[in-house]
Amino acid sequence: MERAAGSSESVGTVVVAGLANLAIAVAKAVAGLLSGSAAMLSEAAHSFADTTTEVLLFTALRRGTRPADPRHPFGHGKESYVWAFIAALFTFVAGAGFSVTQGVQSILASRHNGSYLVSYLVLAVSFVLESISLTRAVRQVRAASRHWRLTPLRFLRHTADTTVKAVTLEDSAALVGLVLAALGVGLTELTGNPVWDGVASIAIGVLLLVVAAILARSNVSLLVGRAVPPRIRAGIEEELAGLPTVERVDTLLTMQLGPDDVLVAAKLDFADDATGAQIEATADLAEQRLTDRYPTIRYVFLDPTRGLGRTGPTGGGRHGEL
Structure with missing residues (x-):
């Protein structure tokens, strides 16, 4: 239920952001064409890019939640990172x-024609709509950060839900971009120098470069097979070390399979006198404890292993998986 609720919340956040960006993009494009402002046209491109990004993120959410099958025994969670990476590249x-191109051309042309009033009105309305979209995203981030007992910024840094991260960063960048566009248009009107409009357009492009780089890096890390955050890993190790008959956790490996799916694999050193039945019972208890504490843990694999310096009939340090 928790997984479904989180996925539904992310879908709602993406849909709201996408609709807002589409409306804003059309308004900015019209204002940019009427005013001849490079900054406004850049903002229109920004919003169109964000709209396409939301479509890709929606695709990521839908395809990433498909169930496991014989060819994909761990599900399709990582596919969500593929689509999110494509979205970052598109941005x-x-x-x-x-x-950036529009800004450079504007500076070289050194002219600005049309009404400034239209630009100001569209920027004001866009700011309101972007704020509404960002408010929803921030509300989801805050709720999730409280659940994990993290600050919102720390949650955004470590979360495997790249859709909510993308929407939050893009909406934040959109508000900053609107301020930059307003400054560019305002300074151009005050000074009569259209260079300011071009500089604002370039600044918006640089802002988008930074956001795209952050999102691309995050998705690549998750595609490669990123571990869970250190705090969660410590909690998993604590649960495993506290199991009956377990002497020590020799090895602990974790991997984020998707926004709501985590794999845990560990080598555990059991007590010398532990029976096969006790080890099986401990394995069941381990899975129950871990999934109760961290509902996103989907797979738990435990490998009983001999302690250092101890030998047995096989002379090895590893037994079969449970």
Whole structure:
């Protein structure tokens, strides 16, 4: 139920952001064409890029939650990171590339035609709509951070839910971009120098480059097979070390299989007098304790192993998995 609720919340956040960005993109494009402002056209490209990103993130949520099958025994969770990575690349190429190019062309052309009032009105309305979208994303981040007993910033840094991270960062960047566009248009009107409009457009492009780089790096890390955050890993090790008949946790490996799926694999040193039945019971208890404490843990694999310096009939340090 918790997984379903989290996924549903993320879908709602992405849909709200996508609809808001689409409406804003059209308004900015019209304002940019009427005013001739490079900053406004850059903001239009920014919003169109964000809209496409939301579509890709929605695809990531849908395809990443498909159930496991014989060809994909651990599910399709990592596919969500593929689509999220593509979304980051699109922001990099379409949004940032267009903004920087438009800014350079505006500076070289050194002209600005059209009404400034239209730009100001669209920027004001866009700021309100982006704020509404960001408020929903921040509400989800705060609720999740309270659940994990983390600060919102720390949660965003470590979360494997790249959709809510992407929406939060993109909406935050959108608000900053609107301020930059307003400064560019305002300074151009005050000084009569259209260079400021071009500089604002380039600044918006650089902002998008930073956001795209952060999101791309996060998704690549998750695609490669990122472990859970240190705090959660410590909690998992604590639970395993406290199990009956367990002397020591020799090895603990974790991997994020998807936003709501974690794999745990560990080598445990059991007491010398532990029977096979006791080890089996401990394995069942381990899975129960871990999933109760961390509902995102989906798979638990335990490997009984001999302690250092101890030998047995096989002379090895490893037994079969449970």
